Amino acid sequence: MTLHQNLYLQDILSEPESLRTALDRYAAQTLTDAAARLKRGEFSNVVLTGMGASYCAAYPTWLRLTALPIPVSWVETSELLHYAPGLVNARTLLVVISQSGRSAEILSLISGEEAVHPALLVGVTNDLESPLAQQAQVVLPIHAGPERTVSTRTYLNSLATLLLAACQLLESPLEPARTALRAAADSGEAFLAHWEEQVSVFRHGLGLPQRMIIAGRGSSLAAVMNGSLILKEAAKVAYEGMSAPYFRHGPLELADENLTLWMFAGAAKTRDLNRDLAVEAQRWGARVLWVDDQPDLALQTLLIPAVDDLARPLVEILPLQLYSLAAAELNGMEAGTFRRIGKVTDRQ
Amino acid sequence: MTLHQNLYLQDILSEPESLRTALDRYAAQTLTDAAARLKRGEFSNVVLTGMGASYCAAYPTWLRLTALPIPVSWVETSELLHYAPGLVNARTLLVVISQSGRSAEILSLISGEEAVHPALLVGVTNDLESPLAQQAQVVLPIHAGPERTVSTRTYLNSLATLLLAACQLLESPLEPARTALRAAADSGEAFLAHWEEQVSVFRHGLGLPQRMIIAGRGSSLAAVMNGSLILKEAAKVAYEGMSAPYFRHGPLELADENLTLWMFAGAAKTRDLNRDLAVEAQRWGARVLWVDDQPDLALQTLLIPAVDDLARPLVEILPLQLYSLAAAELNGMEAGTFRRIGKVTDRQ
Structure with a gap:
């Protein structure tokens, strides 16, 4: 298939x-x-x-x-x-x-x-x-x-x-x-029109890193959390999502060549704080994917559409969804097919 | 040293x-x-x-x-x-x-x-x-x-x-x-008196699994979260902590022979819910460590001291601290030594 x-x-x-x-x-x-x-x-x-x-x-x-x-x-x-x-x-x-x-x-x-x-x-x-x-x-x-x-x-x-x-x-x-x-x-919709190219870039350029952390703050935490969840469900890979400041307060210790970090730029008011942290992790050898609506000369940028602050959570999840397709394939799984759970969780 | x-x-x-x-x-x-x-x-x-x-x-x-x-x-x-x-x-x-x-x-x-x-x-x-x-x-x-x-x-x-x-x-x-x-x-204190034996059991019996999730609910979430944090800081390993019900609502998809799951039994009122989930994950091939104050015939139990409900968070963190010593050694790191961050986080 x-x-x-x-x-x-x-x-x-x-x-x-x-x-x-x-x-x-x-x-x-x-x-x-x-x-x-x-x-x-x-x-x-x-x-x-x-x-x-x-x-x-x-x-x-x-x-x-x-x-x-x-x-x-x-x-x-x-x-x-x-x-x-x-x-x-x-x-x-x-x-x-x-x-x-x-x-x-x-x-x-x-x-x-x-x-x-x-x-x-x-x-x-x-x-x-x-x-x-x-x-x-x-x-x-x-x-x-x-x-x-x-x-x-x-x-x-x-x-x-x-x-x-x-x-x-x-x-x-x-x-x-x-x-x-x-x-x-x-x-x-315009972003998703290029899904095949994007999935291919993820498949060949990102692969299945040994360790990956997804970070952001403010409303970006919706994509951070949901992205971490769907990667587990759809691709059966265990990558953690956390707030960027939480990452600074400890998990930054993980930063070396074995770590891949997705960092969401997010709203203007905290963008520079996130960027400083991304640059620092990169300096320690981590591979950083900076998710923003404009290119950044110092960081590998994953471009998402520029939208209103209110609407940013709607587009921030899209690259993680497309990555989950590539990750599933690389992990030998049929993307998005449940093997352990049902659509409705009927037990606590 | x-x-x-x-x-x-x-x-x-x-x-x-x-x-x-x-x-x-x-x-x-x-x-x-x-x-x-x-x-x-x-x-x-x-x-x-x-x-x-x-x-x-x-x-x-x-x-x-x-x-x-x-x-x-x-x-x-x-x-x-x-x-x-x-x-x-x-x-x-x-x-x-x-x-x-x-x-x-x-x-x-x-x-x-x-x-x-x-x-x-x-x-x-x-x-x-x-x-x-x-x-x-x-x-x-x-x-x-x-x-x-x-x-x-x-x-x-x-x-x-x-x-x-x-x-x-x-x-x-x-x-x-x-x-x-x-x-x-x-x-x-009585538990920690056996630290050397416990660290040895972790070193040889648990090792550094490819994927590990730490789960619990209620006040056990303090150990779940802090345990995940100190494993990153002290041992430079990336294992995620999450609530047990969150695990059921998706990440249970990860359950196979590549997953190790720590599950805290926690308070009596939700103990059976956690246990059912642990047994299910084990049935799917996951290795389960059941952290409880009494042995369980169906699950590999990591015994912690029996204490009052109020005080349980004080003892639940101890096995994770001792595991972080074993994990650091297996990961080739000096346990608890910072390489990237300082004791005081002076930047946001």
């Missing part, structure tokens, strides 16, 4: 179209009532929760929502359920993200003996028949269509849907955000 | 004594006023922040404090500073953990243009002359003494000091907690 027929690749290539669908169908009135209640002081805090790719997808929205006058938490559902249920009380706005709407942890959280009881449950899901969609007072459909294996469209559409939801809760205008995200979908 | 003369080993072996010092010197009146203000509703939220080992050390305390009636956040200082400063406002109880009290991110957070202005700043530090100790309204010294390389005593003493602080904020009696933590220091 050639890569062209691979279902996971087909899912990746269909992301831009699917993203446009999610953006176009996002209903402006969805969170109007929740935003009004928030403004009236009816909520004491906001909690964003999910597992796996859904958990990663919520990170940029968590950072944005910390600008709200009430505290906002981002927490794995498993930890929330067993060890931190006190974060949710009768005045909490709880946002649960689950493409299937039926992961084991999600079911326990929203129903049954251990269920929490928030002021408002918002469900972000791809399955409108799921328990999450049925229990939620407000449902945000992600319109990703059926997905067979590793999260691709569901990840990106969750990311985009949550960013639009954040605009509503922050009372920031929806249409400019929608326009910026749509532009990123178009730029991403 | 033999391992017996290694400074990092000496630091590890001095942990129990240092822990007892920190526990004995913790002053019961330290947070009395803060606890009273909390009870009077003067704080709207609590934020725990740090970098590296200090960040890991705060995790069990974060989980405990989520039982408070106000929201509690646990966040890397770098992200708080640049992307989530809104989490701290004039009604926030901010707890900053930094053994040096002068990491670059800490300095920016507590002074200078980007500084936040909480209702109360509590500093948990090993250096009473540091900027953090000088700026904080309440200082919790960790009494770890001078430490030359990788965090050992400073990690454990931060962990223990924070757990006692949590008791005070939760209005839970201090003395039983102090007694439970002291018992763990004694049990840890």
Whole structure:
């Protein structure tokens, strides 16, 4: 079977179209009532929760929502359920993200003996028949269509849907955000049009390094975390993602000729901090891939489309998805095909 | 130079004594006023922040404090500073953990243009002359003494000091907690007395696997995260730590004969969930090390001392510290000696 027929690749290539669908169908009135209640002081805090790719997808929205006058938490559902249920009380706005709407942890959280009881449950899901969609007072459909294996469209559409939801809760205008995200979908489509060349460059130029770390900060951590996750799922390779400052506080000790470091340039305000660290790791002998929207003379740059700050997470994941195709092939695996898990995680 | 003369080993072996010092010197009146203000509703939220080992050390305390009636956040200082400063406002109880009290991110957070202005700043530090100790309204010294390389005593003493602080904020009696933590220091000492045998077992029986993942949940995540960090710093090996449920939601795809999985049994309430996952990974061919205080007939068990739930994080890190000694040797490195970074991270 050639890569062209691979279902996971087909899912990746269909992301831009699917993203446009999610953006176009996002209903402006969805969170109007929740935003009004928030403004009236009816909520004491906001909690964003999910597992796996859904958990990663919520990170940029968590950072944005910390600008709200009430505290906002981002927490794995498993930890929330067993060890931190006190974060949710009768005045909490709880946002649960689950493409299937039926992961084991999600079911326990929203129903049954251990269920929490928030002021408002918002469900972000791809399955409108799921328990999450049925229990939620407000449902945000992600319109990703059926997905067979590793999260691709569901990840990106969750990311985009949550960013639009954040605009509503922050009372920031929806249409400019929608326009910026749509532009990123178009730029991403242009980027993916060269998938074959890009995969080939990864296959021959990068290969399967002995050790690889993926780093960034701010909203780039969504791609850092999700990239590390999909490389394990789709290619069965174990490369860790971490924040760039965490890398400086210890793992920089790994920097030598056996280390490959992906560093996301990210937003302008912390770009120079990331760049200094990338240059330092390179000086110690590490191979560095600098992921930015402009070339850098001192670093091997992996160019991604230039987009609005809000939309950067949508394009930052794309090179990691394409790398996962090359890595799977080099690792002797059929990219994106599950051998151990199912599409829905029905056990905790 | 033999391992017996290694400074990092000496630091590890001095942990129990240092822990007892920190526990004995913790002053019961330290947070009395803060606890009273909390009870009077003067704080709207609590934020725990740090970098590296200090960040890991705060995790069990974060989980405990989520039982408070106000929201509690646990966040890397770098992200708080640049992307989530809104989490701290004039009604926030901010707890900053930094053994040096002068990491670059800490300095920016507590002074200078980007500084936040909480209702109360509590500093948990090993250096009473540091900027953090000088700026904080309440200082919790960790009494770890001078430490030359990788965090050992400073990690454990931060962990223990924070757990006692949590008791005070939760209005839970201090003395039983102090007694439970002291018992763990004694049990840890008995465990470390066999360090040479344990290191030898790791050297010959475990070696340097191609891929290793360290997993657990709840308060075990402190050892999972800090263990992954010190293996990189002390032994220059890249093994990832993650939550057990996160492992189930994707990375379980890695399970085959090339994977070694450390799984912490952890607290009784989620022990069976972790065990089922460990057994499943083993069925797929992975080598599993089950870290528990009682032997398990179906899994290769790494026995740690049986201690109170509160104190478990103090003993869970010990086998990972001893493994880092074996791993460094097998990797041709002098254990715990920095080659790239300094003891104080003075750049962001």
